[in-house]
Structure formats: structure tokens, C-alpha cells
Amino acid sequence: MTDLPMIHSAEVAAAKAAGRPIVALESTIITHGMPYPQNIEVARQVEDDLRVLGVTPATIAVMDGTLHIGLEQDQLEVLAQAKGVAKLSRADMAACMATNGTGATTVAATVIAAHLAGISVFATGGIGGVHRGAENSFDISADLMELAQTPVTVVAAGAKAILDVEKTLEVLETQGVPVIAYGQNKFPAFWSASSPFNAPLRMDTAADIAKAHSMRARLGLPGGQLVANPIPTEDQIPAETLAPIIAQAQADADAHGIKGKAVTPYLLQRIFELTEGRSLTANIALVRNNARLAGAIAKALSGNSR
Ligand code: PSU
Ligand code: MN
Numbered sequence: 001m002t003d004l005p006m007i008h009s010a011e012v013a014a015a016k017a018a019g020r021p022i023v024a025l026e027s028t029i030i031t032h033g034m035p036y037p038q039n040i041e042v043a044r045q046v047e048d049d050l051r052v053l054g055v056t057p058a059t060i061a062v063m064d065g066t067l068h069i070g071l072e073q074d075q076l077e078v079l080a081q082a083k084g085v086a087k088l089s090r091a092d093m094a095a096c097m098a099t100n101g102t103g104a105t106t107v108a109a110t111v112i113a114a115h116l117a118g119i120s121v122f123a124t125g126g127i128g129g130v131h132r133g134a135e136n137s138f139d140i141s142a143d144l145m146e147l148a149q150t151p152v153t154v155v156a157a158g159a160k161a162i163l164d165v166e167k168t169l170e171v172l173e174t175q176g177v178p179v180i181a182y183g184q185n186k187f188p189a190f191w192s193a194s195s196p197f198n199a200p201l202r203m204d205t206a207a208d209i210a211k212a213h214s215m216r217a218r219l220g221l222p223g224g225q226l227v228a229n230p231i232p233t234e235d236q237i238p239a240e241t242l243a244p245i246i247a248q249a250q251a252d253a254d255a256h257g258i259k260g261k262a263v264t265p266y267l268l269q270r271i272f273e274l275t276e277g278r279s280l281t282a283n284i285a286l287v288r289n290n291a292r293l294a295g296a297i298a299k300a301l302s303g304n305s306r
Contacts, residue, residue, distance in 0.1 A: 008072025065100035123294035129168030158188035210300035235285035
């Protein structure tokens, strides 16, 4: 059997060799979550937010059949401008690589890649979850099952309000995924700092989150953790403002028969239009906020292991 086609960026390779903290970043947010050119600006900004903390960013994607752990600047630019890039989850990652394809990694695929590369912490915007109407559509993101089986701590701003947040929390509980709200009791709702639902767990320091990550491994538990980091309140869009917009976006998705993988990108784009770009401004603020917390957790974890 030949070796896995996996390449580390120069920066990530150097950080690994020196034992410096690394945070994984996904690429679906670049190709399917934000429009060009904001997507490339945000991707660079988030990487820099980590570097400022002394943490190395590893943006993950499949390019021409190779799994990249960390992208060079020109590769990031290619991905940000590419049209028709596949959106890869657990189910289609191997097929994409086997056929020399190019694909952006969702939370699920990024968790798989990060674990393969020995990276324990990953920052994103929002995770996939249980969609509204899932009792009919059965649309439940593979992100949830991935968190249950692969030991990576994922920092997200909760679940997008386009999802059924209550059902998402129920599935995470069933799957045995620790859901830790950072610094508050309520589970955050992506563009809004709060939701009507309490998070099952709360922690107030990156050090505690890092310790809990290590403790799971010592217990022999296979999965990761979801850290739900609220958007800074000055950047949030109040839930009341968003509710009718989300309902409209969902109605449009239903009317157009949008299904499967296309649902999340469609809703994000529609909400961007309906909020005249305000959803994107909030999205950028929360991703950066998540990167900073992930960086602090990665630093605490690398301190723990010494
Ligand atoms: N959150 C965002 N933008 C995104 C996504 C999440 O702010 O683009 C992506 C993530 O990659 C997540 C995916 O893993 O949407 C979930 O897709 P699905 O619901 O099809 O599993
Ligand atoms: Mn889905």
C-alpha cells in the first residue's frame, strides 16, 4: 500500500517539529460559506489571529487528490476563487482523493484530517446539526457523529439558528459529545450570543477545556468536544431580528427544492442577501473570536503534555 497522499505546509511542518501549538481550520467556510473576496480576506485574517498568539494555523483542504494540512498563500487564493469545488465530509473524502479531485473540508472532514495530522484543536464558525424539519427530511449533519468518534476539540459559535438547535443538542447528548458553553450558561446561536437553551456544560477558562480534552483521552473515550463560544455581544444580530429572515430563507429553500449538501450554503447565501451583508460581518467576528479561543486551548494543551 502506498503512503497516504498528505502534505504539511512549511509552516505547519516546522511547528510540528518544534512541538509548537497548532490549530486546524476548515475550508468549506471559504468555498461555500462566504463570497469572494471576503472569504480569502477572512481566511488570511483568521490565520493571522492565530499567529499573533504564537499558534500555527493549519487550514485543511484536498487539492488534486492530496490532503493538505496547512495551505500556502497561493493555494488559499486558488481555493477561494475556484468554482464548483466539492464539499467533503466523512462519506466522500476518500473518493475525492482517489480520483485526484479538489474539495473543501467540512467540520467532519477537517476533524478527520486534523486527527490524522496529530492536531487536537480546530476552530470554525458553526457546526452542522439537525435541520429544521429533520423528522421528515432526516437531514442531520455528519459533523455530529464525527465529534462522537474522533478526538478533536472543536470551537464553534454554537449551532446556526437555521438549524433546529434543540434537536441538535439532543443528538449531541445521545452521541456522548460534551457540549461546553464558554463563559455563560446558555448555548449560543451563531449570529446571536444566546439561545433559549442551556448548554449541558459550562467552562470559563481555556485551561479547563484543555484538561477536559486530555481527561477524555485518559478515560479511553474516543470522541472530541464541542466548545460553544458566544459571538461578542457588540457583533451579534439579535435573535428577534433574525427569526423572520431565517423563516424566509428556509421557505425559499423549500420552494426551490434545495436538498442535501446544498442546504447549508443556500441558507447562508440567502440570509446574507436578506440581511444586506450584516450576517457576514457577524460571521467574520465570530470566526475570529473562535480562532482566538482555540489558540488559547491549543497553548494550554501543549503546556499540559510537557
Ligand atoms: N458554518 C459556517 N459556514 C459554513 C459551514 C458552517 O459559518 O460554511 C459549513 C461547515 O463546513 C459545516 C458544514 O461542517 O457547513 C455543514 O454542512 P452540512 O449541514 O451539509 O453537514
Ligand atoms: Mn445535511
